[in-house]
Amino acid sequence: MHIVIAGGGFAGINAAKALGNKKDVKVTLIDKKNHHLFQPLLYQVAMAGLSPAEIAAPIRSLLSKYRNIRVLQTKLMDINQDENTIKTDFKDITYDYLILACGAKTTYFGNENWECNAPGLKTIEQATEIRRRVLTAFEDAERTDDPEMQKFHLTFVIVGGGPTGVELAGAIGEMSRFTLAKDFKNANPKLTRIILVEAGKNILNDFSRKLRERAVRDLEKLGVQVWTSSKVTDIDDKSVTIGNEKIQTANVLWAAGIKAFEPAKNLNPKTDYMGRIVVEKDLSIPGHKNIFVTGDLASFEQENIGLLPPLAPVAMQQGTFCAKNILREINGKERLGFAYKDKGKMATIGRSKAIVEVGKLKLSGFFAWLIWLVIHIYYLSGFKNKFFVFLNWSWSYLSFKKGARLILSKKWKSD
Ligand SMILES: Cc1cc2nc3c(=O)[nH]c(=O)nc-3n(C[C@H](O)[C@H](O)[C@H](O)COP(=O)(O)OP(=O)(O)OC[C@H]3O[C@@H](n4cnc5c(N)ncnc54)[C@H](O)[C@@H]3O)c2cc1C
Incomplete structure (x- = not known):
């Protein structure tokens, strides 16, 4: 066969x-x-x-x-x-x-032309392109002394309030607070603005109300503004329009569908x-x-x-x-019908907080993040030595000492 x-x-x-x-x-x-x-x-x-x-x-x-x-x-x-x-x-x-x-x-729900100004996150290529854009925005902010231009470079809009949008927004919040504040001398982290936009009434809609509210609080502590019931109506290379409000930024990330x-x-x-x-x-x-x-x-x-x-x-x-x-x-036996065994859901908010929901069990904060970490390492099978990845990753993730902060060009070209 x-x-x-x-x-x-x-x-x-x-x-x-x-x-x-x-x-x-x-x-x-x-x-x-x-x-x-x-x-x-x-x-x-x-x-x-x-x-x-x-x-x-x-x-x-x-x-x-x-x-x-x-x-x-x-x-x-x-x-x-x-x-x-x-x-x-x-x-x-x-x-x-x-x-x-x-x-x-x-998918951009019929607005596929937005893709070049608001990359999605499904492939390694898209992830490294987002990394390039976010790190370049920090570098651009460092180069200018004009507060308005700094504000422009340090404004990030993430579209979509599911786990991916929340994770991106939380991570940018952490990056601007720690990396920007520590490694950049001229860019003012206080000018950073991060907006998480969700068309529905809630972010993380699949989670219970208690965990959703906790996630919003944790995001806000990282400087993320959470805009619910807000629909993106246009995106170009210098702005995004949300409802009637036009926000000047070239940093739009798409996690909406x-x-x-x-x-x-x-x-x-x-x-x-x-x-x-x-x-x-x-x-x-x-x-x-x-x-x-x-x-x-x-x-x-x-x-x-x-x-x-x-x-x-x-x-x-x-x-x-x-x-x-x-x-x-x-082997001559009858086929069976599929039945999904729900193992719960989880999302991280920044580097050391998460929410985890398994049946009636609802956890948040650092302990939830530890569970998130262990489960992700467990399923990261075949990727070098799990123990090594665990140590290496936990250290660099929590300490900000390492990380992959490389800006790579979009295409190869000779200097
Ligand atoms: C950013 C992000 C975060 C996520 N976070 C979570 C999470 O925290 N928890 C969770 O449970 N789920 C999460 N998901 C969802 C989860 O990753 C998907 O549900 C899962 O990957 C689906 O598995 P799949 O095998 O159906 O498809 P995929 O894993 O997408 O694999 C599809 C494969 O098919 C290949 N392929 C596509 N088209 C063709 C073609 N025409 N010919 C040949 N090959 C083709 C692709 O290259 C790919 O290797 C996340 C997804 C994303 C994008």
Whole structure:
């Protein structure tokens, strides 16, 4: 049996591992990138806390111990469901089962032209570009003696009050308070303005009221203004308009929404409001029993929960489940239905505070941050030695002694 997995993110890697070294199964995993990315820590690359290689690992090395898995860096272009083949930018590949795990991309809700002035955070390239913009803004503020220009350079607007927006806003707050105050002599940290904009009534809407309010208080202590019920109506290279208010800044970061990729357009699948493919209980596409969809690409409704959110644990559980279901079928057993086990949610605010909600358990502050840290290290599998990463990262993160504060040019050019 040949199982093709498209996408080496959380869902794809977990599916592959569950199929690794299994008898009578040959697996091909394709990904347009050569690395698996730990997206929950992307904001730390964007905020110069970690280097890209600390949160990304070659897919090939993660799966090298499995003799039956072949990894190809290539892009899924199309699916021919009648002939059980996928078209890639390299060659056509035939499958018996296909697992789609291509994830999602940033969406600007029809204003895609905003992207160049308000980068999203989904890839290493975007994270290093955000890092370049934020660090350059500090350098620009240092160069000028004009308070108005300093104000312009030190104004940051983050759009989207979900965990990513909160993490970015908190990290910029910490950076301006500590890094700017300590390492820069001319730029005035007091002129820094950080606005977190959310169109809905609350930031962190999935969390309980108590934790949401705690997060707002912690953000405000870091100098972040939280604007809820506020909609961005325009962005250009020198300003952002929120409702009727125009704010002068070139530092706008977008954390407002994601949309699923469209790898199966020609199947004409039913999709939800996020463009995710609506799947059956066994995660297959209705009418296509041998094509499964997992992770951010799948729209799965579960009793008592509703539509599952685009989260790493959902993707991991679906990837593993899907692989095991295929193995069941190959071994003559019936397929099972997927059921998500909710392991809770968490978000950090700055360097040493977080909120954690697991069922009725609600934690905040430093202790919650320690839990956040341990869980992230635990899942950062395959990334060097966990203990080493833990020590190194905790030290540089808490002490500000190190970090990856490098401004790299957008493109290579000779001097
Ligand atoms: C900044 C950020 C912070 C986050 N924080 C959290 C958090 O704290 N907790 C949490 O649970 N979740 C978090 N998430 C969400 C979580 O990362 C996603 O839910 C998870 O990555 C989804 O896994 P996936 O395998 O479906 O997709 P992905 O991990 O996105 O992987 C998709 C893979 O498919 C590849 N691909 C895409 N298109 C193609 C194609 N056409 N051909 C070949 N390959 C393709 C991509 O290169 C990628 O490797 C965060 C996401 C972001 C962006």
